[in-house]
Amino acid sequence: MSKEWLQVKDLRKHFETPKGDLRAVAGVSLKVEKGDSFGLVGESGCGKSTLIRTVLRLLEPTSGEILFDGKDIAKLGKTHIRRLRKKMGLVFQSPHSSLNPRMTVYDTLARPLLIHGITKNKRDTTIEIVKLLKLMGLQAEHMIRYPHELSGGQKQRIAIARALAVNPEIVFLDEPTSALDVSVQTKILKLLDFAKQEKQLTYFYISHDINLIRVVSNKMGVMYLGKIVEIGDTGTVMANPLHPYSVGLFEAVPDPDPDKKLPELILKGEVPSPVNAPSGCVFHPRCPFAWEKCEREEPKLLKQSDQREVACHKYS
Amino acid sequence: MAKILEIRDLKLSFETEEGTVEALDGVYLDVEEGHFHGLIGETGCGKSITGLTVIGLLDNNARIERGEVLFRGKDLLKFTERQFQREIRGKEVAMVFQDPASSLDPVFSIKDQMLEAVRLNKKEEKQSNERIVKELLNKVKLPDVESLLEKYPHQLSGGMKQRVMIAMMLGRNPSMLIADEPTTALDVSIQAQFLRVLMDLKNTTNLTVLYITHNLAVLTEICDEVSVMYAGRIVETASIGDVFNNPSHPYTRKLVNSILRADSTLDSLEEIPGSVPRLINPPPGCRFHPRCEEAVDECSRVIPPVKEIGTNHLVACLRR
Ligand SMILES: Nc1ncnc2c1ncn2[C@@H]1O[C@H](COP(=O)(O)OP(=O)(O)O)[C@@H](O)[C@H]1O
Ligand SMILES: Nc1ncnc2c1ncn2[C@@H]1O[C@H](COP(=O)(O)OP(=O)(O)O)[C@@H](O)[C@H]1O
Ligand code: SF4
Ligand SMILES: [Mg+2]
Ligand SMILES: [Mg+2]
Numbered sequence: 001m002s003k004e005w006l007q008v009k010d011l012r013k014h015f016e017t018p019k020g021d022l023r024a025v026a027g028v029s030l031k032v033e034k035g036d037s038f039g040l041v042g043e044s045g046c047g048k049s050t051l052i053r054t055v056l057r058l059l060e061p062t063s064g065e066i067l068f069d070g071k072d073i074a075k076l077g078k079t080h081i082r083r084l085r086k087k088m089g090l091v092f093q094s095p096h097s098s099l100n101p102r103m104t105v106y107d108t109l110a111r112p113l114l115i116h117g118i119t120k121n122k123r124d125t126t127i128e129i130v131k132l133l134k135l136m137g138l139q140a141e142h143m144i145r146y147p148h149e150l151s152g153g154q155k156q157r158i159a160i161a162r163a164l165a166v167n168p169e170i171v172f173l174d175e176p177t178s179a180l181d182v183s184v185q186t187k188i189l190k191l192l193d194f195a196k197q198e199k200q201l202t203y204f205y206i207s208h209d210i211n212l213i214r215v216v217s218n219k220m221g222v223m224y225l226g227k228i229v230e231i232g233d234t235g236t237v238m239a240n241p242l243h244p245y246s247v248g249l250f251e252a253v254p255d256p257d258p259d260k261k262l263p264e265l266i267l268k269g270e271v272p273s274p275v276n277a278p279s280g281c282v283f284h285p286r287c288p289f290a291w292e293k294c295e296r297e298e299p300k301l302l303k304q305s306d307q308r309e310v311a312c313h314k315y316s
Numbered sequence: 317m318a319k320i321l322e323i324r325d326l327k328l329s330f331e332t333e334e335g336t337v338e339a340l341d342g343v344y345l346d347v348e349e350g351h352f353h354g355l356i357g358e359t360g361c362g363k364s365i366t367g368l369t370v371i372g373l374l375d376n377n378a379r380i381e382r383g384e385v386l387f388r389g390k391d392l393l394k395f396t397e398r399q400f401q402r403e404i405r406g407k408e409v410a411m412v413f414q415d416p417a418s419s420l421d422p423v424f425s426i427k428d429q430m431l432e433a434v435r436l437n438k439k440e441e442k443q444s445n446e447r448i449v450k451e452l453l454n455k456v457k458l459p460d461v462e463s464l465l466e467k468y469p470h471q472l473s474g475g476m477k478q479r480v481m482i483a484m485m486l487g488r489n490p491s492m493l494i495a496d497e498p499t500t501a502l503d504v505s506i507q508a509q510f511l512r513v514l515m516d517l518k519n520t521t522n523l524t525v526l527y528i529t530h531n532l533a534v535l536t537e538i539c540d541e542v543s544v545m546y547a548g549r550i551v552e553t554a555s556i557g558d559v560f561n562n563p564s565h566p567y568t569r570k571l572v573n574s575i576l577r578a579d580s581t582l583d584s585l586e587e588i589p590g591s592v593p594r595l596i597n598p599p600p601g602c603r604f605h606p607r608c609e610e611a612v613d614e615c616s617r618v619i620p621p622v623k624e625i626g627t628n629h630l631v632a633c634l635r636r
Pocket of ligand 4: 048049050174
């Protein structure tokens with residue numbers, strides 16, 4: 001297995017908007033190895049969803065390369081993209097809007113199985129669906145249910161089962177538990193972990209919840225205004241973030257320990273618009289360390305150790 | 317210490333086509349004046365309804381079946397809409413919601429809306445009103461107040477709108493603020509800024525806050541006491557330290573152990589089997605019993621009364 005199994009190189013996705021060119025993904029490079037659970041964190045609007053939608057070719061990349069299994073999928077035509085869909089699964093944040101309310105669980109799960117020719121007859125399809133339901137901690141009798149008869153957590157488990165139905169190699173999980181209550185979140189995370197071992201999957205998690213990424217990933221990236229500012233082993237990055245944005249972001253997470261009171265605020269102001277993003281280092285207007293070079297020159301993502309890369313002039 | 321709000325045995329339901337939603341079923345909640353009191357629970361457990369009862373803004377299909385909602389000793393359940401308008405809403409109690417856009421008027425500038433909020437009804441005081449408005453906006457740490465005043469709500473970010481709401485609320489000088497998930501739609505860095513503003517108010521005023529959220533971590537940052545709500549009942553009330561370090565109710569224990577924190581691992585996280593019940597025909601007895609690992613026969617028959625198990629530590633569980 002090649003180490004560079006999924007590799008994104010200088011990927012860009014710009015949107016034309018009435019206000020100008022919106023650089024949602026502004027030159028992202030990252031690697032995911034087979035078996036990884038990669039976690040991408042960043043505040044809303046920083047480009048996380050756009051990045052994975054572009055990698056999945058649900059959006060046309062503006063420029064850049066997406067190497068998957070040795071092929072540049074950024075340039076694939078329509079028929080090839082369909083084949084790609086079988087290898088890459090996607091789970092959205094809201095199970096309420098991603099499941100068709102008029103389809104039973106059986107129909108929802110049978111569709112991808114039949115479209116991709118994984119099962120050929122009703123009997124095999126049913127057997128496969130029962131297996132998928134079991135994998136997600138549900139019973140065969142859930143097959144005949146409609147989404148409105150299921151709880152939010154159960155709906156999300158069906159959405160995950162649907163993504164897993166075609167035996168993908170990698171599954172992109174876009175805020176998979178954000179719309180759910182805390183009491184059911186653990187269940188989903190544990191089921192996902194179990195399915196990963198069982199089916200030898202690779203995961204690409206997106207979340208604004210830093211503690212979630214801490215728990216589920218072994219590699220992670222921190223994104224700000226369309227760019228990766230820090231990337232590396234989750235343990236290393238979490239224990240000792242280097243980029244000033246990572247430091248401020250992690251610090252802002254409320255600490256569920258009543259003895260620790262509000263930390264000093266490091267992140268001042270708000271994220272600027274990705275239309276006309278700041279020059280140089282996009283973080284410089286909010287950075288407590290910024291100096292004149294930061295306004296002028298864009299810092300490159302540079303290797304700090306075997307465990308991490310950082311894009312900040314302080315570390316170049 | 318004086319109690320500013322005492323909710324006693326409040327039972328409230330909604331008539332719907334599908335049946336009667338038994339939304340609140342014997343809620344007890346005491347809030348001390350000057351304290352920050354957290355109200356935590358999962359979606360649909362009745363947090364917002366509890367807040368809306370206090371400001372008299374319940375939907376028309378709501379039916380109050382029994383109980384008392386005492387604000388400084390007066391039963392709000394006996395108030396007319398006119399009394400709520402004249403004595404409570406915006407005067408004694410202000411409420412801030414998750415979506416600040418819904419409470420700001422899109423067609424008026426921030427300045428107009430702020431002036432309206434602090435209006436002293438006298439033209440000659442216009443200048444001093446403007447000064448008050450600026451002070452209020454500074455108090456909630458909004459930058460660039462001069463240019464902000466000329467802006468319209470749609471030109472502000474969610475975090476800024478939320479702080480404008482707090483500033484307006486302060487302009488009316490209420491005794492109590494009910495904050496209903498004010499930071500749920502905000503990013504953590506903006507949430508941290510917002511909590512900072514509240515902490516400042518806590519340190520410099522005697523404002524009472526009922527802070528409603530489903531995020532326990534947020535409460536530990538600002539609250540003195542916390543009440544935990546489950547399916548229309550308060551199951552535990554204690555100091556924030558006790559809720560966290562010494563939770564008693566089986567639900568609270570699970571909840572505390574299911575929050576993602578800095579030292580969580582997948583194994584350390586607890587799951588609560590099943591899901592939150594619907595409130596049309598909710599489980600009899602203790603509403604948590606179908607999901608409770610400690611449940612005994614009695615739990616499905618008897619509604620657990622509220623017991624004091626320690627200083628200011630109340631629990632509603634038959635096994636305690
Ligand atoms: N179809 C689109 N057209 C124009 N702008 C878009 C579109 N999709 C996303 N954006 C913008 O791109 C930026 C990144 O959005 P998104 O990828 O959804 O961020 P995230 O998932 O990190 O919250 C945002 O500024 C968003 O408004
Ligand atoms: N007008 C209404 N008609 C019927 N049911 C309602 C109405 N308003 C609220 N409810 C129900 O009351 C319960 C409590 O709602 P709410 O207080 O909004 O919950 P929370 O704020 O804790 O999420 C929910 O089950 C909700 O569906
Ligand atoms: S009363 Fe019974 S069911 Fe309810 S929480 Fe206590 S032990 Fe569990
Ligand atoms: Mg997104
Ligand atoms: Mg609510």
